[in-house]
Amino acid sequence: MTGRIERVLLLDGVDPVCGEVLSAAGLSVTTHAKLTKDQLLKEVAEHDGVVVRSATKVTAEVLAATDRLKVVGRAGTGVDNIDVPAATRRGVIVMNTPGGNTLSAAEHTCAMICALSRHLPQACASLKAGKWDRKTYLGSELHGKTLAIVGLGRIGREVAKRMQAFGMTTIGYDPIIPKEVTAEWDVESMALEDLWPRADYITVHTPLLPHTRNLVGDAVFSACKAGVRVVNVARGGIVDEAALLRALEAGKCGGAALDVFLEEPPTDLTLCQHPKVICTPHLGANTKEAQCRVALEIATQLVDMVKGRPLVGVVNAPALTNATKEAYRPWLELAQALGCLANHLSQPANTPALTITVDLYGTEMSKMKELIGPAVLVGLLNGMTQNGINLVNAPLLAQEQGVSLTVSTLPDQQPPVLAAAPEAVQVRVARDGHVHTLLGNAASGQPTLYSLDGCVWESGLTLGRNMLFFCAAPTATPLAAIATQLLAERAAVTSLLSSAPTSKEVWHVARTEATVVLPEAVPGTRLMAQVTF
Numbered sequence: 001m002t003g004r005i006e007r008v009l010l011l012d013g014v015d016p017v018c019g020e021v022l023s024a025a026g027l028s029v030t031t032h033a034k035l036t037k038d039q040l041l042k043e044v045a046e047h048d049g050v051v052v053r054s055a056t057k058v059t060a061e062v063l064a065a066t067d068r069l070k071v072v073g074r075a076g077t078g079v080d081n082i083d084v085p086a087a088t089r090r091g092v093i094v095m096n097t098p099g100g101n102t103l104s105a106a107e108h109t110c111a112m113i114c115a116l117s118r119h120l121p122q123a124c125a126s127l128k129a130g131k132w133d134r135k136t137y138l139g140s141e142l143h144g145k146t147l148a149i150v151g152l153g154r155i156g157r158e159v160a161k162r163m164q165a166f167g168m169t170t171i172g173y174d175p176i177i178p179k180e181v182t183a184e185w186d187v188e189s190m191a192l193e194d195l196w197p198r199a200d201y202i203t204v205h206t207p208l209l210p211h212t213r214n215l216v217g218d219a220v221f222s223a224c225k226a227g228v229r230v231v232n233v234a235r236g237g238i239v240d241e242a243a244l245l246r247a248l249e250a251g252k253c254g255g256a257a258l259d260v261f262l263e264e265p266p267t268d269l270t271l272c273q274h275p276k277v278i279c280t281p282h283l284g285a286n287t288k289e290a291q292c293r294v295a296l297e298i299a300t301q302l303v304d305m306v307k308g309r310p311l312v313g314v315v316n317a318p319a320l321t322n323a324t325k326e327a328y329r330p331w332l333e334l335a336q337a338l339g340c341l342a343n344h345l346s347q348p349a350n351t352p353a354l355t356i357t358v359d360l361y362g363t364e365m366s367k368m369k370e371l372i373g374p375a376v377l378v379g380l381l382n383g384m385t386q387n388g389i390n391l392v393n394a395p396l397l398a399q400e401q402g403v404s405l406t407v408s409t410l411p412d413q414q415p416p417v418l419a420a421a422p423e424a425v426q427v428r429v430a431r432d433g434h435v436h437t438l439l440g441n442a443a444s445g446q447p448t449l450y451s452l453d454g455c456v457w458e459s460g461l462t463l464g465r466n467m468l469f470f471c472a473a474p475t476a477t478p479l480a481a482i483a484t485q486l487l488a489e490r491a492a493v494t495s496l497l498s499s500a501p502t503s504k505e506v507w508h509v510a511r512t513e514a515t516v517v518l519p520e521a522v523p524g525t526r527l528m529a530q531v532t533f
Contacts (some may be wrong), residue, residue: 001357005048005070005306011035012053014075015295025303028533041065051075052082054282060086067388073302074315075294076285078099078235080208085314091393094315095301099154100294101285106158108284109203109233112257114161116143116201116229121278143167148199150215151206151234152177152187159203160187171198185420196223201231207236216240218228219246227254233284236261241271246278259284315376317392330442332375334390337447337463337533338377338438344529345436346467353402355430356380359410362423366409373407376427414438419458422451447533455499455507465494466532467513470508470525474501478525484509491516 007028010019019029034055035043044050045066052058055315058072060083064528072082072094087094115121118139120428126133147163149156152174160170164186171188173195182189196202202224206212216230217240230253232239248252255276264282272279287292288425303314314320339356345353358373377394380403389397398405415424420441428437439451441460448460452469468486472478479496486493492513499507508525515532 005302008049008051008302009046009047009359009422010051011040011473012055012334014053014298014365015291016049017292018051018075018299020294021296021299022302023530025306025462027302027306030282036469042165045071045386048441049073049302051302054078054081056081057324058082063087063090063092064201069096071302072306073298075104075291075298079208079315079438080235082369086315088396090394091388091390093305093311093317093320093392095311096315096319097294097301100297101290102154102158103157104195104287104290105205105233105284106162108259108280109155109159109205109231110162110282112231112233112259113142113147113201113203113229114166116231116255116257117280122275127417145169145200146198147201147203148195148202149187150183150192150195150202152182152415153205155234156203156205156449157187159187159205166192167200168447171195193223193408196220199224199228202233202240202344204234206234206238213237214240214243217243218246221252221271226252229255229257231257233257233259236264245271245274248274258362275464320371320391328368328371330445331365331425332371334440334447334463335372335375335427336379337441338449339376340471341463341529341531342427342436342438343380343382344375346429346431353431354380354404356403356405357428357430358405359426359428360406360407360424361410361413361415361421361426363411365423366411369407369409372425373405375527377403377405380429388492391417405511413440415450417450417456417458419456419460424450452507453501453505455502455505457497457499461497463533466512466530468510468512468516468527469529469531471510472524472525472527473504474503474506476506476524478508481522482508482525484515485518485522486510486512486516489516489518 008022009211010029010031013033019031022029040332044062045068048068049071053075063086069092071093074082077096077098079094079096082094082444084094108279112481119214123137144167149160149170149172152172158170163172170186171190172182172188173192179189202216205217215238221243244253244256258277258279260282271277275485279397305311305435308326308327311320356376358376360372362368373390374394377398378389378391381394381397383387413427414421419438419505420439425437426439428435437453438449440447440449442448447463448461450457450460470482481500483493483496493510495511497509515530
């Protein structure tokens with residue numbers, strides 16, 4: 001899929017259990033707490049995988065320093081310190097451990113909410129300074145207050161459960177999870193504009209994305225109750241720090257609890273030092289249990305990848321989740337073979353733009369929809385681009401090459417050639433007005449072609465080794481001429497097969513041990529493609 005993984009680099013003080021699991025699986029492990037940029041560039045070039053926490057930045061420059069790297073693992077949830085688009089372009093898998101720090105992050109959020117309501121850090125600092133000031137630190141109960149949770153994934157859900165125990169009313173927003181589902185957790189889901197006016201406390205639990213950057217800003221504070229309190233244990237930048245400071249100064253915000261910052265560590269401490277702000281240095285997942293858990297999870301995911309088991313936590317190529325299933329492997333090989341043959345048949349042309357339509361017949365093929373399309377593109381793009389092609393980067397590189405792809409599932413329909421039933425893949429490629437249609441099956445464990453442009457091989461044509469595809473009129477009998485010319489070029493011919501006759505044309509396919517350069521055309525035929533699978 002992406003090549004063999006043998007050596008893994010562990011950085012940022014990842015818990016030792018990660019190395020122990022990887023070593024037990026037979027992988028070579030190198031561990032460094034911290035590396036300079038030059039050291040990182042050198043080390044990454046000598047490893048197939050790298051595991052980081054949040055300190056090391058896996059930038060485009062780091063990724064470009066090696067063609068060996070195949071996977072970057074993040075022992076944690078966020079991947080802000082990894083250039084995911086650059087990794088995708090280079091065909092490098094990016095993994096995270098989305099559930100490993102859930103409990104720790106949720107507990108830290110709840111602790112922040114409690115600390116905000118009772119001014120705990122400020123009161124503690126005051127007493128340590130020798131003051132006995134009860135009046136200044138008059139607090140408020142959480143019971144009866146409304147907590148607005150933006151992002152109702154794993155962490156948001158756990159926060160809701162815990163704060164309900166304090167008697168808080170929980171409302172929230174999540175663009176993916178249906179209202180009926182959140183209602184089962186006693187969280188009323190609503191639109192963002194309806195959320196803000198009801199909130200006494202706001203906590204955010206979303207990734208930092210273009211549409212979530214500065215999500216809580218001036219407009220939100222204007223829509224909220226005076227004195228609303230804000231908690232961010234997710235990602236710096238979701239709360240607009242400048243707007244938050246303005247709201248604190250104006251009294252629109254009654255307090256803020258921040259564990260994350262746009263710049264870490266922050267060089268401007270104005271916000272951190274504000275008397276209504278409590279802050280921690282990105283401690284949300286910083287518990288012994290969470291760090292051990294995420295280290296174990298990322299190690300297990302890497303071992304699963306090496307062992308060919310189903311994958312979890314793949315950030316930049318969700319289709320790969322089941323790509324390593326042994327039962328799917330022949331179908332991926334078929335899709336790549338069909339894509340490769342389709343590309344060869346479609347050349348030359350006045351335009352490189354291609355339109356690919358993939359139809360998946362049968363119930364089992366419907367389960368592979370997210371896999372087969374990228375696999376067709378891998379075969380199609382082989383040789384069309386300088387980048388190494390795999391299931392990770394094929395969709396992106398195809399788009400840049402002017403290739404459009406549509407995949408349809410037809411679980412209840414029979415394929416056009418019944419001999420290929422019940423499960424089959426049909427690939428139709430159109431370029432510059434020319435169309436070729438290929439139909440295949442991998443039920444035998446090998447990629448097998450059953451139809452090409454309407455011409456049928458009832459027993460199937462196995463795609464393998466070097467194959468020359470000739471097209472001829474139905475009245476021609478060119479097999480002898482094809483064999484003679486191939487033998488004249490000292491080609492080791494292993495098979496010669498023809499499609500069933502049609503009124504339009506017949507395809508004749510020669511299989512040889514190696515590629516062949518024919519000095520002239522075989523009489524009565526057109527050499528349409530020579531493909532090495």
